[in-house]
Amino acid sequence: MQSSSELFPVALIGADIRGDLSEDVYRLKPGNSPDPSVELALTRLGRFDQQGGRGVPVILLPGSFSNRRFWYSPKGIGLGPYLARAGYDVWIAEMRGHGLSPRNRGYSRNRVSDYVRYDLPAIADFIHEQNPQPAHWLGHSLGGITLAGALGGRYLDEARVASALLFGSQISRIYWPLKLPPVEWGTRLLLGRFSVLSGSRLGRGPEDEPIGLALESLRWHGLFGRFGDAERDWWAGLGEVRVPLLAVAAVGDRQDPAWACRKLLEQCGSGVREFLCLGKQHGFSGDFGHVEMLVSKAAQAEVWPLVEHWLGNGSLQGSGAQSVVLEPRAGIPTEPSSG
Structure with a gap:
């Protein structure tokens, strides 16, 4: 079978129409890690009737014990379809051994370090090859931690990152x-x-x-x-991150408390940092939980539109949300360095 990429072997394993959406499923075999058996599944969603080129890419990373269905239900409901219908080029990644990604030979030894150092860069390269626009990255829980690690470890090219959104992600508890x-x-x-x-x-x-x-x-x-691997201190490296960042926490999240999610954001050096906490005291209909912040009818009505607003404006200002804009860290330039 002819590869769908000039970077490494990529197979198109599914191409379907799901109502008003197009769904393409790719399986990547980057061959860039010590385990050459690793294969990664990427689901691409778009509007079936979309004319012309694809919109701005948005890459969704599920959390632990999860797969693409966190973002995209069989009935076509979820943040993924919502953003695809809004015109974005949506990509849903599944980590090694999750969902449509087969288990690699060293599956039991897989670590976040592998995702950070090998898998996310390969995913980023392939998506950039298909759509060479800076991409928005959105991770929930472990997906957000993985994204933070890849940014802090400098494994992602920031010139290709439009922004990063971290939902229920922390490392400080x-x-x-x-x-x-x-x-x-x-x-x-x-x-x-x-x-x-x-x-x-x-x-x-x-x-x-x-x-x-x-x-x-x-x-x-x-x-x-x-927080890091044998080679790099990801936590320290977050201080050098310059991409716009939004961190979202939930009052009812007992697993990843709001204060810890905010601390992760505060460690980042970006000149654009916003923090949003989902709860009654902040103007929402209820105190969202760890999963409900993205997968619930309340999230569909109150949170998904805020995500769309951020992606379109680079800020929640003007959306009606009571977000907190953090000041740039002392001594950190607000513009990316030329180096």
Whole structure:
């Protein structure tokens, strides 16, 4: 089969019309990581009747225990179809072993570091090849953490990033028992007996997660842990990020609290940083939860239009939302450097 890309082998494994939407599913085999068996699925959504070229690309990254259906239900409902109908060129990525992406040979050892260093750059390169406009990236939970890591680690070319939106994403919540080395070691020993964490058994979602992600999280939250890989400190690198950023938290989110989501945003060096908290006290109909912030009838009515407003204007100002605009960090230039 002829590849759909000149970068690396890419197969078009599905091309369908879903009502008023076109759906193309690609499977990428970048061959850029130590595990050459890795294949990544990308779903592209657009308006079936769209004339002329594609709109501005928007790349959606699901969170843990999730897949493309978080953004795009079989009935054509979700933020993905909503943005496609608004004229955007929507791409939904599924990480290794999730959804339509097959499990690679080293699946159980997969880490966020692999997503950050190898997979997101390959996804970005392919999408840029198909649509060479700067893309908006939107990640929920672990998807947002992965996006933050790729930006902080300088694995994404910021010239190709129009903006980044982080929903329910944080790395600053402290788990005090893990600061005790015996507890961390014992937990690592216990988890090491498994190859996956079952999303269905844990009541967290339809997908499994490789145990490598859990072990990596233990390292991040340990006594001397840091948000990064062996080569780069992603947390420190966030201070050099210049792309416009929107962080969205929810009052009812017990997993990723609002203060921690805001702290991730505050670490970034962008001159455009906005924070939005979804709750009654901030003018919304209710206190949204971790999933409900994007997948609920209330989100469809109150949150999705705000996302569209941000994508079109680079700010929530004028949308009616009570967002907080953060001042640029001291000593950080507000314009990208020429270097």
